[in-house]
Amino acid sequence: MDTVLLFISLVAFAALVVGWMMLPAQVPGASEAATSAPAMHAA
Amino acid sequence: MPSSATAVNPGDTAWVLISAALVMLMTPALGFFYGGLVRRKNVLSTIMHSFFILALISVVWVLWGYTLAFGPSLGGLIGGFDWLGLNGVGGEPNPDYAPTIPHLTYALFQMMFAIITPALITGAFAERKRFKAFVIFSLLWATFVYCPIAHWVWAAGGWLKVLGALDFAGGTVVHISSGVSALVAALVLGPRRGLGEEPFDPHDITMTVLGASLLWFGWFGFNAGSALAAGDLAANAFVVTNTAAAMAALTWMTVSWAHHGRPSVLGAAVGAVAGLVAITPAAGYVTPIAAILIGLGAGVICYWAVQLRTKLTRIDDALDVWGVHGVGGTWGAIATGLFATMAVNPTAANGLFYGDPSQLLKQLVAVAVTWVYAGALTWIILKLIDVTIGLRVEEKEEVLGLDTTQHGEVAYQL
Numbered sequence: 001m002d003t004v005l006l007f008i009s010l011v012a013f014a015a016l017v018v019g020w021m022m023l024p025a026q027v028p029g030a031s032e033a034a035t036s037a038p039a040m041h042a043a
Numbered sequence: 044m045p046s047s048a049t050a051v052n053p054g055d056t057a058w059v060l061i062s063a064a065l066v067m068l069m070t071p072a073l074g075f076f077y078g079g080l081v082r083r084k085n086v087l088s089t090i091m092h093s094f095f096i097l098a099l100i101s102v103v104w105v106l107w108g109y110t111l112a113f114g115p116s117l118g119g120l121i122g123g124f125d126w127l128g129l130n131g132v133g134g135e136p137n138p139d140y141a142p143t144i145p146h147l148t149y150a151l152f153q154m155m156f157a158i159i160t161p162a163l164i165t166g167a168f169a170e171r172k173r174f175k176a177f178v179i180f181s182l183l184w185a186t187f188v189y190c191p192i193a194h195w196v197w198a199a200g201g202w203l204k205v206l207g208a209l210d211f212a213g214g215t216v217v218h219i220s221s222g223v224s225a226l227v228a229a230l231v232l233g234p235r236r237g238l239g240e241e242p243f244d245p246h247d248i249t250m251t252v253l254g255a256s257l258l259w260f261g262w263f264g265f266n267a268g269s270a271l272a273a274g275d276l277a278a279n280a281f282v283v284t285n286t287a288a289a290m291a292a293l294t295w296m297t298v299s300w301a302h303h304g305r306p307s308v309l310g311a312a313v314g315a316v317a318g319l320v321a322i323t324p325a326a327g328y329v330t331p332i333a334a335i336l337i338g339l340g341a342g343v344i345c346y347w348a349v350q351l352r353t354k355l356t357r358i359d360d361a362l363d364v365w366g367v368h369g370v371g372g373t374w375g376a377i378a379t380g381l382f383a384t385m386a387v388n389p390t391a392a393n394g395l396f397y398g399d400p401s402q403l404l405k406q407l408v409a410v411a412v413t414w415v416y417a418g419a420l421t422w423i424i425l426k427l428i429d430v431t432i433g434l435r436v437e438e439k440e441e442v443l444g445l446d447t448t449q450h451g452e453v454a455y456q457l
Contacts, residue, residue: 001396002332005382009335013290019297027305 062268066155069261076254084444116200166362167225208409214324222369234359291318294342320371380406
């Protein structure tokens, strides 16, 4: 049983790592929001 | 003279005393965890819930809490009054509970569990409950909900303990009881004014991450301290606690990232707490590999429990106590029935995956009983308070914020 659980754990962790590589790296629209924030502050 | 079987061991005593201090830290840490999640006008009142309970239950536990929870059993249902005021609880070990530490040390360690449990519920009624109502609720809940369940599960002669249900550090006693009670509290109080119409964003996520980090730190005392000795079982509990928290943080963040398109800092922090909750009942019975799977399950199940509660209901469990503690505790209790192995703890039992399906049934009984009892008693207590002193603040007070209207103070002079 321990070997089966180890195998499942390895697969699950590998899936997470692959997910991090595949998922979007930037929040949509965040760049525009970030550049406008200082301007709002100055205003 | 005590017999050699119950002689005080200095190493064990030091470990449990330090663990009690670690668990104590968790309650103010919870205050910061919750405090960062509310709006600026309610941060003090939210922190005060945890800080006040630290003081309140410390006194209750000495007066009558410990004897009700752990006193000589009356039919497996509740403790007798033999140890009222901690009378008779002294330096000699009690072999029924911990044969190598003073009985007083055991009572102190358990006090910290009794403190944090009602504090967990406060996340559900944040930003709208009257302070007086909160005080009375905490007092009644600790007495009539926490003490009986602790007795059933942990006390010598407690009926769930006799049945064989396993709960190493409080999956049922602490997390299911508080999580289910939180859901009932949110239902009875109703949603916060303006929910769905105005932003309810956390006012300080840095505070929440600090709180989660301190909770993680304190949880080593919570789980590894529950071995009640400085030995191999404590080491196992320490490792699996850290492992499950880490895996759940990674998993929650990843699921949230896939769902919302961003790796949320708040998601990682809440995920870690969900993993800590889920490993709590299992910490003394499972291997590190099982802890990875328990953390994985906590990250997925608790995340979707929170999402579904939000999408499908109008129940305003403001800080997701049910999704994290109620559901996480339930998953942990069930996982104990799946992954427990006597290779880790020869005095316990094997779970389904190690050849004993009956253990899973015992875990399910403990889960169901805790859900029903905690839910029903919480509803009764809240209704009694509502018809006497009232549960909610008035609309104007809620709009102005509880810091000003309940405590006459503000958190930030900006």
